[in-house]
Amino acid sequence: MQNFKRYSWQSLAFFYAHWKGVLVLAYLPNLLPEIYYLIDSEQRDSWALSLMIIPFYIMFSVAFIFYIDGQARFRQNSGPQLHRLALKFLVPYSFVMVIAYLAIMFSMFALIIPGIYVLVKYSFITFNLLLDETGINGAFKLSWKQTKGYFWLLLSAFFVYVLVPGLPGFIAQIVPQEFNFSQAANHSQAIESSNIIYLTVGTLGYIFYTLFTYQVYKDVSKKWLDDRPTKVIDTPSEIIK
Numbered sequence: 651m652q653n654f655k656r657y658s659w660q661s662l663a664f665f666y667a668h669w670k671g672v673l674v675l676a677y678l679p680n681l682l683p684e685i686y687y688l689i690d691s692e693q694r695d696s697w698a699l700s701l702m703i704i705p706f707y708i709m710f711s712v713a714f715i716f717y718i719d720g721q722a723r724f725r726q727n728s729g730p731q732l733h734r735l736a737l738k739f740l741v742p743y744s745f746v747m748v749i750a751y752l753a754i755m756f757s758m759f760a761l762i763i764p765g766i767y768v769l770v771k772y773s774f775i776t777f778n779l780l781l782d783e784t785g786i787n788g789a790f791k792l793s794w795k796q797t798k799g800y801f802w803l804l805l806s807a808f809f810v811y812v813l814v815p816g817l818p819g820f821i822a823q824i825v826p827q828e829f830n831f832s833q834a835a836n837h838s839q840a841i842e843s844s845n846i847i848y849l850t851v852g853t854l855g856y857i858f859y860t861l862f863t864y865q866v867y868k869d870v871s872k873k874w875l876d877d878r879p880t881k882v883i884d885t886p887s888e889i890i891k
Contacts, residue, residue: 654806661861668721675714675732676857679707680849709736712743715780718864739779745786746779770804771797777867796870807862815855818848 665672683703713732720727727735750772758765774793778784784792797804 653803657862657865660865661858664861671717672857675710675717677853679710680853705740708740708744712736712739712780715776719781742779742786746775746789750775770801773797773804773863774867777864800866803866804863807859811855811859811862815851818851
């Protein structure tokens with residue numbers, strides 16, 4: 651409990667000191683599509699638009715992690731530098747996220763508990779890939795090792811900063827629409843407006859979860875300096891192998 655409070659306060663202090671950069675990189679990319687959907691709600695079901703937005707999200711996610719690390723180490727990255735890093739790691743980051751998602755989903759199909767265990771054990775994969783430059787395979791291996799002894803701490807952070815903030819939006823999706831904003835003059839716009847509120851709460855939870863796990867990763871990684879693979883990025887041929 652003491653460590654949870656410490657890392658939470660560190661995350662809050664970081665957000666307070668760098669809130670402008672954090673919101674631009676982590677909140678704005680999620681907000682802009684919702685504003686567009688508010689104007690034209692029919693585009694929400696457009697697969698073409700969704701496929702165009704995904705690389706946009708990934709690049710900002712990569713830039714966000716490099717921004718956090720740069721500020722924490724007093725080594726600020728400029729906008730063009732963050733853009734180059736986002737392009738450099740666009741493909742490997744996508745591979746890591748897809749593989750992690752599939753691993754968690756397959757574990758969930760077996761039982762809920764194995765899925766949660768795998769999710770927590772892969773808490774550091776993005777930091778390992780981007781900041782340690784371990785490569786795709788090395789990111790999974792190192793994260794699995796580094797999270798040993800920190801399971802309950804990371805699980806608590808996931809529950810507090812991801813599950814709880816995301817719960818209102820999840821409930822709103824499954825509750826029949828007649829119970830939500832039934833008296834609104836424009837029903838569809840009212841629902842889109844509520845989506846922005848849910849998105850704001852959920853994104854803030856994601857921001858603090860990322861900041862929290864980074865604080866833990868930064869402390870843990872000091873113990874693993876000699877256990878990092880030297881390869882920077884796996885090539886497609888190595889991934890297939």
